[in-house]
Structure formats: C-alpha cells, structure tokens
Amino acid sequence: MAIAHGGAAAGTSKTKDRRTRKRTASAAPPAAEQMHDLELLRRMLLIRRFEERCVELYSSAVIRGFVHLYIGEEAVAVGVHQALTDGDAVVSTYREHGHALARGIPPEAVMAEMYGKTTGCSHGRGGSMHLFDAERRFYGGNAIVGGGLPLAVGLALADRMRGDPHVTCCFFGDGAFAEGEFHETANLAALWALPVLFVCENNQYAMGTALAREHAQTDLAMRAASYGMAAWAVDGMDVRAVEKAARGAVESIRAGHGPHFLEARTYRFRAHSMYDPDRYRPKAEVEEWKRRDPVAVLERALRESGTVDSASLDAMEHEVATTVDDAVRAAEQAPEEPVETLLLHVTGDREEAPS
Numbered sequence: 001m002a003i004a005h006g007g008a009a010a011g012t013s014k015t016k017d018r019r020t021r022k023r024t025a026s027a028a029p030p031a032a033e034q035m036h037d038l039e040l041l042r043r044m045l046l047i048r049r050f051e052e053r054c055v056e057l058y059s060s061a062v063i064r065g066f067v068h069l070y071i072g073e074e075a076v077a078v079g080v081h082q083a084l085t086d087g088d089a090v091v092s093t094y095r096e097h098g099h100a101l102a103r104g105i106p107p108e109a110v111m112a113e114m115y116g117k118t119t120g121c122s123h124g125r126g127g128s129m130h131l132f133d134a135e136r137r138f139y140g141g142n143a144i145v146g147g148g149l150p151l152a153v154g155l156a157l158a159d160r161m162r163g164d165p166h167v168t169c170c171f172f173g174d175g176a177f178a179e180g181e182f183h184e185t186a187n188l189a190a191l192w193a194l195p196v197l198f199v200c201e202n203n204q205y206a207m208g209t210a211l212a213r214e215h216a217q218t219d220l221a222m223r224a225a226s227y228g229m230a231a232w233a234v235d236g237m238d239v240r241a242v243e244k245a246a247r248g249a250v251e252s253i254r255a256g257h258g259p260h261f262l263e264a265r266t267y268r269f270r271a272h273s274m275y276d277p278d279r280y281r282p283k284a285e286v287e288e289w290k291r292r293d294p295v296a297v298l299e300r301a302l303r304e305s306g307t308v309d310s311a312s313l314d315a316m317e318h319e320v321a322t323t324v325d326d327a328v329r330a331a332e333q334a335p336e337e338p339v340e341t342l343l344l345h346v347t348g349d350r351e352e353a354p355s
Helices: 002-027 031-059 074-081 097-103 107-115 148-162 180-191 220-225 239-254 283-290 294-304 310-333
Strands: 089-091 168-173 196-202 230-235 260-265
Touching (some): 031 074, 074 168, 148 196, 220 260
Parallel strands (some): 168 196
C-alpha cells in the first residue's frame, strides 16, 4: 500500500507540474507583445538617458539657454506616439525633447539643435524650445504657454479641407489648460468636429504653481468634456495604459467622431527648468512620485513576466548609451553657422513691383 500510495503521489505530482507549466506558459505574453513592450522600454530609456546627458552638458555650460527636461513623463510621449502614423501631425511645447525623440527625429539632430549647430533639426536656430521637423510633421516646440493649441487646430482644419485622413496631436501642460487659447480651440475643434487629439500632460505644476492653487476644479478631463468632446484621464506613469487610451481616442477620431481629450496624470522628476531651484515642491512628494517611475515600472513588469533578464537589460542600456554618445559626438563635430548666412530664413525674398 505504501508503494502504491507513493506511486500515486508521484503521478499526481507530475500531473500538477504539467498543469502548472501549462498555466505559466499560457500566462506568458505572446512573442509579438513581448517585442512591443521591449520597444516601449527602449524608447523611454532613450529619452531618459538623452535628458540626463543634457543635464550634464548644461551643468558644464556646453549647452545654454532655457532647458526643460522630460524626465518622469516619458510614458506619455512614447505611449501616445504608438497610436499615430507618419502622416499625422504633432504639435508640442517647450518641454519637447521627449516628444521629438518619440516622433522619430534622430537623436543626432536633436542634440545638434541643443548645441546650436547647423545639423540640428532647426538648423541651430531654435535650440531646446523650438525643435521642428516638417518632413516628420513635427511642428514645434513652442516657447509660449498654450501657443501650440491654435496651430494644432489650424493643421487639423487644413487636413480636413484637403481631404487628408490625418489626426493632429497637440501636447500641452496643465498650465496651458488655464489659458484662453485652450478654451477657444477646444470650442472650435468640437464645433467643427476637427480631427484633433488634445493631450494634456498634467504634471501637477504650472511652473511653480500647484494645480489646486490655479484651478478651482482640478478634474481637467471633466472640464474638457463640457465642450462636447470625448474626454478621460489616464495614468500618465503607465506607458501601456497611455498607449491603450491613445489608440482608442485616435481610432474614434479617424472614424469621424471629432476631437478627443486625454488628461495624462504624470509628474516631472526635475524642476520646471534648469534655472529653477525647485523650492515649491515637498521632497517627500517628489520621492513618492519617483516610486512610480514609468521606466522602472515597465522594467519590473517585464522582469516578472520573464520577458527580460539582467543581461538583456544591460545590452539595451549599452545600445542606448552608445546612441546618446554618438549624438553628442556628432553635435560636437558639426559646423557652426557662418555669420554670412545668419539672415537666411529670417525674411522672404521681396519681389520687385511690376513696372
């Protein structure tokens, strides 16, 4: 009986092992999904390491001017861009390095612009706040708070008039939500059912002013919905959640359902700009948000699912580091603009009046 019991127990154990392996295998994400998640991580990591290098370069006075870092908000740019096509238009803010990289502008062109070199995406004329790439339909980079909103509606109207099936995605912050430009453009976009995706990157502070000190009603998505557009909030620290929300919004816009509004609730880990001493935020608050770091959160999830291990993550880090190093090297070697051409692209050629 003991032997028979032992044999039965062994058989039961093997059966349980097979069932466990089957459940584990079925729980693992498909290969295509794993590859996509790895790409999301790589894109966020590129933005993070690029911005960290900008901190070093700015601190050593290699790059100058105003610099607004995107560290902590990477999930928004990367997640939203998964829903966009090459034909869609993107309008950004002065905190746009992450948007530009997510759009596919080469790191070399972005870094060269930071250096003010002719190989920059704006030929060295724009700097950190005015990245631009017409070929990729990336229309700034805008130093004016809320300044990109009317441009976005104009681009969407132009696509509509040409009959082009494109979406215009406009990024802006919670500070811009308080500007008249948002309310004017939201009303017009809804009135004309324009194909616009409004993405409010609510990082809780308009420069140094906390959201609750500026807005009587802090549910920005609810307020946007009052214009008659579909609007909802999403966890801006979760790239997969942002992607899902953006895909749903863009699909609805392409189907002709008018503008949509996403409030991405996120947080910038650095100060408003490199000039900002950042004395208005409690350190405990910053640390609390850092525990939701979008890069670390996705990396942890991929480790737990068995999608990545330490070796593959090290390889990804090396690849990204090499890309950033190459961008810096290219920017350092790029030519300065000669004085003789400084007036080019400033004014148009005046035609002679007919005689």
